[in-house]
Every structure is written in C-alpha cells, then in structure tokens.
Amino acid sequence: MPELPEVETVARGLRQAILGRRILSVTLGKTDFIDDPAALEQHLPGRQIEAVERYGKFMLLRLSAVHGQTRVAANGDAAPASLLVHLGMTGQIAPSPAGQPLEKHTHVCMLLDDGRELRYTDARRFGRIAYLTKALLAEELTGFGADPLEVSKEEFADRICGRRARIKALLLDQSVLRGVGNIYADESLWRAGIHPARLGAQLSKEQAKRLRRMLQEILRKAIAMRGSSISDFLDAEGEPGEYQRHHRAYGREGKACYRCQGLLRRAIVAGRSSYFCPKCQPAPRSRKRRS
DNA sequence: CTCGATCCCTGGACGC
DNA sequence: TGCGTCCAGGGATCGA
Numbered sequence: 001m002p003e004l005p006e007v008e009t010v011a012r013g014l015r016q017a018i019l020g021r022r023i024l025s026v027t028l029g030k031t032d033f034i035d036d037p038a039a040l041e042q043h044l045p046g047r048q049i050e051a052v053e054r055y056g057k058f059m060l061l062r063l064s065a066v067h068g069q070t071r072v073a074a075n076g077d078a079a080p081a082s083l084l085v086h087l088g089m090t091g092q093i094a095p096s097p098a099g100q101p102l103e104k105h106t107h108v109c110m111l112l113d114d115g116r117e118l119r120y121t122d123a124r125r126f127g128r129i130a131y132l133t134k135a136l137l138a139e140e141l142t143g144f145g146a147d148p149l150e151v152s153k154e155e156f157a158d159r160i161c162g163r164r165a166r167i168k169a170l171l172l173d174q175s176v177l178r179g180v181g182n183i184y185a186d187e188s189l190w191r192a193g194i195h196p197a198r199l200g201a202q203l204s205k206e207q208a209k210r211l212r213r214m215l216q217e218i219l220r221k222a223i224a225m226r227g228s229s230i231s232d233f234l235d236a237e238g239e240p241g242e243y244q245r246h247h248r249a250y251g252r253e254g255k256a257c258y259r260c261q262g263l264l265r266r267a268i269v270a271g272r273s274s275y276f277c278p279k280c281q282p283a284p285r286s287r288k289r290r291s
Numbered sequence: 292c293t294c295g296a297t298c299c300c301t302g303g304a305c306g307c
Numbered sequence: 308t309g310c311g312t313c314c315a316g317g318g319a320t321c322g323a
Contacts, residue, residue, distance in 0.1 A: 001316070032299090057317080089316055090301080105301085124300045126317060165293060174318085182316070230315095271295070272316070294323080304314085 001230055002087040003057060004148065004179030005222035006241065010093060011054045013236025014061075017095050022048045022113040023063075029107035033088075033122065035130035043081065043131055044110060050080075056144055056178030059085040059093075060137075082137050088126030094119060094236045145176040148215055156212040163200035167211075169270035170200050180215070183228055183250045186275050188215035190249035195281040196267075196274040202284055221246065249275040 002010070023044045031037035044063070051062035061083040085093060090105075095116040102109070108120035108129060120129065132140060146155055159176050160167065170176050171185040180188075189196050191214035194207060203211070222228060227241030230251070234240055248258050253266040257277040264277050 003317095086317085088300095088318085122300095123302070124316090126300065128318090163292090169293085172317085273314090296322090297320085299317105299319090302315095304312105306312085307310090 001089060001181060001183060002091065002227070003181035003184050004054075005184070005219055005225075005243065006227035006235075007057050007059060007087065007179070008054050008223050009227045009235045009241060010087070011052050011059050014059070014093065015052045017236055018049050018112065018116075018118060019052065020048065020050070021116075021118075022046070023118075024111045024113055026111075027109040029105075030125065031107070033125040033127055033129065034108070035128070039131040040083075040108070040129070044083070047081070054179075055141060056147070056174055057086060057181070059087075061085065080134065082132050082134075084128070084130040084132055084137070084140065085120070086128040088122060088124065088128065090124045091120065091122040091127035092234055093121075094234070094238055143175055144178040145174060146178070148177045148180055148212075149219055151177065151212065153209050153212055157205055157208040160200045160208050160211075161203055161205065165200055166196065166270055167194060167198050167200055167203065168196035168272070168274055171215075172270060172272065179219075182272050182274075183230070183247070184215065184218055184222065186249040187218050187247060189281060190276060191218065193280050195283050196269040196276055198284045249277070251275065 026041045026044050028037055028040065034040065046066045048064040049061050050064050053060040053062065063081050063083060065080050066078040095112065095118050098111060098115055098117045103121050105123045106119050106121045110118040112118060145159065160170055163170055167189065168185055171180050172182065186196070188211060192207065192211040194203065194211060222243040225242040225246070226235055228243040228247065229240035230244055249264060252264045252275055255264055256262070257264055257280060260277065260279050262277055262279040264275055266273055266275050268274065
C-alpha cells in the first residue's frame, strides 16, 4: 500500500542508489501492467538516470537524452524522457547485483552501468510503468490535485468544503489531493476528529484547517519514519518502514481508541475499509436508511 | 457531480 | 494437508 510517504521513501532511496547511472539493457517478464513494453526495451538503453522525483503516488525517473546514437531519430526519440512508476499495492523497485537470483514476480530488470540491476517486482501487478516523452508526461500529469504537503489552507478548504462527496472519498481522490491513500486518510480523519462519511460541504472552515494540519503532520512524520509497512512494503534498500507503529485508526477495528478508550469500528466508506472512533468522530446525520 | 458495482491480480487468513 | 472462499486495495470504467 505505498502512499505518499512510502513512495517518497522509495524515491529518496533510489536517489541515493542510482542517480547518474546509465541503463544498458532491459529485460521484461509479465508486461500487462506496462503501457508499451516495447518502448522500454527500445528507448531506455543508453539513457542516464538524472533525477528521481515523486508526484503523488507516482515516481518519475528522469532520463537523459541518448548520446552518440548514429541514427538519431527526427521524431524526438533521442530527447530526454521519463520513466513513470506507480507501485500499486505490491510494487517494489530496488537495485540488486546483476548476478543475484530473481525474486518471484520480478517483471522488469534494468541493467545498470555499474553491474547492478534495477528490478521491479509486483505480485499483484496493480502497479504501472510507462516510458513517456516530455509531451506524454505532461499530458499524464494533468488532472491531479494539490500536493498535500504543499497545499495552502485556503486551497485545501476550497477543494473540500464545496463538495458534496464524503470527506473520505475526497481525500482518496487523486484529482483533489495527490498522494493520499487509505491509511493516511483514516489516520488524519481520526486525528482531526472527523467521521469519514461526513460530506466535504459539512466541514467547517476550522475543521478543514485542522484536517489539513493533521494530514501534513502525519505525512511528515511518516516520511521521517520511512513509511508504513503493513504487509509487504519495502523501501529501495529492502527495509520496512516504521510508521505502522504509530497508526491510531487504520487496522484497529475493535481496539481501544487512543483518545477515548472507546472501541474503533470499521465501515465501508467510499468503497474502502474505513477505521474510525464512533465517539471521537461523530457520524453525520444520515441521509438514507441507517438504524 | 456523485454514487456503487465490477474488474484487474495474488497471497494470506480462515473455515471445514 | 488441502481445498474453497473471502479479503486487501489503487485505479479505470460504466451505468444509475
């Protein structure tokens, strides 16, 4: 479940590990989650990894132009480009010595110029990998919402308070905020004392302000602790994160609330399991049937 | 605009 | 031990 903090952790690890390396060749396994597998094989070799960025839950490997190519394409094929990586639920990307046996579910291997291989593994293949030219990348990144760590309180309120969708759905909506997933949505709602089924429009300015502050605090702390490892998240060094120890809501159904000692509940909100404290996060007036 | 349902996929938990 | 079933969930898509 890599969300913003986990993706940020992986991106930082990759930055340390592979910046400046050149990709020599590409080997593919299953490719049904790759936009255009042939493009990877064709366009990655010869390019240098110049930067690793995070955009929401995406990672962006910025690739150099191809130099010394005898047949430089007129269609911009040799120009700088990017590799877009989304880890989905179970994606992992990390360098390992080229000789090392392949982990199960390894679907992309990029041989680097220092004898290592950058490998992508993904059991469920909910992830996504795409080779993108500058124009395609720009197109790909339109329609995303604000970065939750950067968003001002005014913009946050604007994006939330006018909406009739549930706050949980809004937090998960990547076109509202980019990078928040189920764990950090629930954690921030618990901290802010807001029920996940409250409508955006039902939040006061004060509540929106508090929610933003809690969300940012939690995301920063989670990044500092290298993310949450629930089932199988590992960073680019193959290490689990530590933030799961600080979860106050996610996965705590039936356990005592850290604030009021009441029992946490789980309900499906916006199609996702949502954990909350019925006492600290009072339910909205129900619009429909409900006991 | 917002909703729920469905699909993608595999591993792990659980019941019998 | 082993099988079947359910669940996890980010995102796309479709119909209501």
